Amino acid sequence: xxxxxxxxxxxxxxxxxxxxLRILVERYLxxxxxxxxxxxxxxxxxxxxxxxxxxxxxxxxxxxxxxxSFRTWLFTIVRNVSIDLARPYSHRKSVSxxxxxxxxxxxxxxxxxxxxxxxxxxxxxxxxQRKIIDSLQELPEKQRAAIILKYYEDLSTREIAEVxxxxxxxxxxxxxxxKQNLAELLKT
Amino acid sequence: xxxxxxxxxxxxxxxxxxxxxxxxxxxxHLESCRYCRSLEAKLRAVTGLLKESRELPVPDFLAQRITxxxxxxxxxxxxxxxxxxxxxxxxxxRVTFTxxxxxxxxxxxxxxxxxxxxxxTVISETPSYDLLTMCGFSAESQSTxxxxxxxxxxxxxxx
Numbered sequence: 025x026x027x028x029x030x031x032x033x034x035x036x037x038x039x040x041x042x043x044x045l046r047i048l049v050e051r052y053l054x055x056x057x058x059x060x061x062x063x064x065x066x067x068x069x070x071x072x073x074x075x076x077x078x079x080x081x082x083x084x085x086x087x088x089x090x091x092x093s094f095r096t097w098l099f100t101i102v103r104n105v106s107i108d109l110a111r112p113y114s115h116r117k118s119v120s121x122x123x124x125x126x127x128x129x130x131x132x133x134x135x136x137x138x139x140x141x142x143x144x145x146x147x148x149x150x151x152x153q154r155k156i157i158d159s160l161q162e163l164p165e166k167q168r169a170a171i172i173l174k175y176y177e178d179l180s181t182r183e184i185a186e187v188x189x190x191x192x193x194x195x196x197x198x199x200x201x202x203k204q205n206l207a208e209l210l211k212t
Numbered sequence: 213x214x215x216x217x218x219x220x221x222x223x224x225x226x227x228x229x230x231x232x233x234x235x236x237x238x239x240x241h242l243e244s245c246r247y248c249r250s251l252e253a254k255l256r257a258v259t260g261l262l263k264e265s266r267e268l269p270v271p272d273f274l275a276q277r278i279t280x281x282x283x284x285x286x287x288x289x290x291x292x293x294x295x296x297x298x299x300x301x302x303x304x305x306r307v308t309f310t311x312x313x314x315x316x317x318x319x320x321x322x323x324x325x326x327x328x329x330x331x332x333t334v335i336s337e338t339p340s341y342d343l344l345t346m347c348g349f350s351a352e353s354q355s356t357x358x359x360x361x362x363x364x365x366x367x368x369x370x371x
Contacts, residue, residue, distance in 0.1 A: 049278055057270045058268045078278050078281075079285060156262070175263060175266075200222070200223035201219070203258045203259065203262075207255065207258045210258065210261070
């Protein structure tokens with residue numbers, strides 16, 4: 025079943041197939057979680073978003089129309105759920121990244137043992153990640169979503185336009201503006 | 213911003229989305245515009261930063277938590293038979309269902325109002341004797357009752 029297409033899996037999910045659910049979770053959880061973490065800036069909120077997204081996928085699986093890009097449909101749901109769940113916390117300005125106060129606890133023995141980078145590099149990398157996520161929270165909603173979809177989820181400009189319900193040229197302008205704003209935010 | 217149109221072109225150039233002609237025009241502009249050269253450097257730095265900071269660990273427990281939670285929902289749906297189906301349909305079509313209930317309630321309210329208005333017209337146009345007969349009063353009790361009404365309002369008008 026792992027070789028099944030997204031369309032087949034979503035059809036099976038609509039019929040209550042738990043194997044299809046497991047494969048979809050395996051296939052898309054990292055993207056969904058990372059999108060919502062960068063979007064909301066809060067790890068526990070991102071976990072809740074991911075859970076709610078899969079629940080909505082099950083409940084609305086029949087609404088998926090074959091031929092439409094599954095990733096576009098999925099990220100439309102992820103963005104909507106992120107907006108819904110983040111709304112009560114929208115007054116918060118600070119970002120609560122779990123472990124940000126004690127970086128050393130974030131390393132697993134495997135990550136240290138694989139030798140790909142030193143512990144200092146990983147601390148620096150994590151710090152950089154946190155700073156980027158902090159800065160993303162300062163961007164207007166559509167700019168934030170566009171940046172995440174473009175640079176972290178590899179969606180094309182046309183797909184982003186579909187998710188954000190905008191034209192391709194306005195998404196191009198949005199991305200350029202977002203990067204300029206981000207440059208200013210990261211400088212400070 | 214003096215060179216707004218070039219901002220988008222710089223951004224597209226960094227993504228390799230600018231055609232040769234557009235690229236040549238941009239490079240010519242960059243040679244002559246200090247502002248855009250500075251902007252190009254900033255956007256290039258941000259693009260590089262975004263591209264090199266992709267990794268974010270996903271909590272190990274999360275996949276299990278989600279699978280367990282959604283599977284539980286699936287079992288609830290399938291295990292409840294017709295009740296589960298109704299529950300699912302009510303959830304999926306809750307907006308339509310709520311709108312339908314509201315429309316039906318409004319229709320019933322409207323009809324009831326129309327009917328009551330009809331009864332009120334009948335009552336106001338029917339002589340008291342006929343009304344009392346309709347309500348099952350005998351001729352004797354009608355005289356007594358109407359006598360009381362006449363006494364009460366003191367006008368001698370049959371109402």
